[in-house]
Amino acid sequence: MSVKSPPAKGAPATRVNLYELERSTLHDLLKLVEARAAADVAAKSANTGAISSAEKDWARARKQVAVAREQNLTALEAARVEAIQQLNERFQAETAAADLELAETKKRVTTECDEIEQKARTAYQDTRWTADSMHEAAEKSASDEREEIRRSAAKTAERINALWKEAEGPLARAALERADVEVPTSQAAGGLIVDPARTIEEQFEAAQLALGDLRDSRRLKLATPMGLIFIVVPIGILSAIPSLLVEQKIVAIIGGGVGALVIAFLVHWLLRRSALKWGAARAHDFGTALARVGEARVTLLKRADSEYVRRLTEAGSVREQTKAHAESIYRPLSEKNAARKARELTEATDKHARTTDRLRFWRVDATDKAEEHYSRAKTDSEDRYSAALSDAERRARDIGSEAKATLADAERNIAVEWRDGQDRIGRALNKLRANGLEHFPDWNSPFWYNP
Numbered sequence: 041m042s043v044k045s046p047p048a049k050g051a052p053a054t055r056v057n058l059y060e061l062e063r064s065t066l067h068d069l070l071k072l073v074e075a076r077a078a079a080d081v082a083a084k085s086a087n088t089g090a091i092s093s094a095e096k097d098w099a100r101a102r103k104q105v106a107v108a109r110e111q112n113l114t115a116l117e118a119a120r121v122e123a124i125q126q127l128n129e130r131f132q133a134e135t136a137a138a139d140l141e142l143a144e145t146k147k148r149v150t151t152e153c154d155e156i157e158q159k160a161r162t163a164y165q166d167t168r169w170t171a172d173s174m175h176e177a178a179e180k181s182a183s184d185e186r187e188e189i190r191r192s193a194a195k196t197a198e199r200i201n202a203l204w205k206e207a208e209g210p211l212a213r214a215a216l217e218r219a220d221v222e223v224p225t226s227q228a229a230g231g232l233i234v235d236p237a238r239t240i241e242e243q244f245e246a247a248q249l250a251l252g253d254l255r256d257s258r259r260l261k262l263a264t265p266m267g268l269i270f271i272v273v274p275i276g277i278l279s280a281i282p283s284l285l286v287e288q289k290i291v292a293i294i295g296g297g298v299g300a301l302v303i304a305f306l307v308h309w310l311l312r313r314s315a316l317k318w319g320a321a322r323a324h325d326f327g328t329a330l331a332r333v334g335e336a337r338v339t340l341l342k343r344a345d346s347e348y349v350r351r352l353t354e355a356g357s358v359r360e361q362t363k364a365h366a367e368s369i370y371r372p373l374s375e376k377n378a379a380r381k382a383r384e385l386t387e388a389t390d391k392h393a394r395t396t397d398r399l400r401f402w403r404v405d406a407t408d409k410a411e412e413h414y415s416r417a418k419t420d421s422e423d424r425y426s427a428a429l430s431d432a433e434r435r436a437r438d439i440g441s442e443a444k445a446t447l448a449d450a451e452r453n454i455a456v457e458w459r460d461g462q463d464r465i466g467r468a469l470n471k472l473r474a475n476g477l478e479h480f481p482d483w484n485s486p487f488w489y490n491p
Contacts, residue, residue, distance in 0.1 A: 072461035083450030094439035101432030178355035247329035
């Protein structure tokens, strides 16, 4: 069965079979449904692919940013640690160098000042020891000389006693004793004794000369009873010569003997008187000489003591002057050396303190700068990677938004095409319905009642 239907647009006007029209409409409906389904699937697939690609890009960007951020932060932290380590190493090295310089300076200054102090102290002690030694030597020399003089004085006293003992016989011939002729030393009155030793020897010579005169004097020997015999015998012999000229020899001999005795006694008396007077004078000279010897001895001892005291005083004065001179040299030198040592040690300590403070301040400042640089670099890195992450997120969001917009556009186009297809299919269906109503009315249609 053929029906008239309007030809397709652009097609020649022909008669269209109803079944062909239905088939064509059904085919268009199927194609429309398939096209919509395919377009919907394609749009959703494109949207899903774009979103998946954006999410992958976003995930990859996040991972890359996280890795790069971690690497950068690790590098910054390593650079920070290395910088701080270098600062600490430099601080420790320069601090150790400052400590070493301070220690070397202290050692050098201490060594030099100790050497100077040791030399000065050694010279000072040597000078004091030399002064003490010279004083001891002078004291010993003075003591030895005094002891020598004392020994000489003792020998002089022994010689005096020996002379007195030797003079006992001669003095006895002169009818004298030691107490009769001995003159006290204080009454010797020998005048000023310039050279006691010479005076002692001179007076000893005088005493020995006087003793020799007393000992060897013939008058003193004749003044003794034995001398009387020596006088009586010659006189008796001489008085016996006249008896040769007289007859009464016995009377002559007796008379001559008596006369000889008288003459002998008289001569002996006169001779004894003269000898004793001379002996007393010589004994006085002897006693005076020995007294002067004693006076010279006492003077010698006094001068020895005074010389000993003078030499000790002079030696002590020289020792004190030497020690004072050594002290005047050593004390200023020691004080100057101690002041130099204290000054140089103080300067070295102050320099070390300044260097230590400078290094401490430098380390704090350098550490602060390193920390500031690290914080700034970290902040820049955080900002940079946050910006990169934000850009990646924005791109992902833009891609998602674009995909949604594309999906919406595709859905709108699909809806438009679906609506247009529905309209076209509806017109075709309406046409088929109209043809059906025209050629195949319903059984209850009035057409059957009024054809």
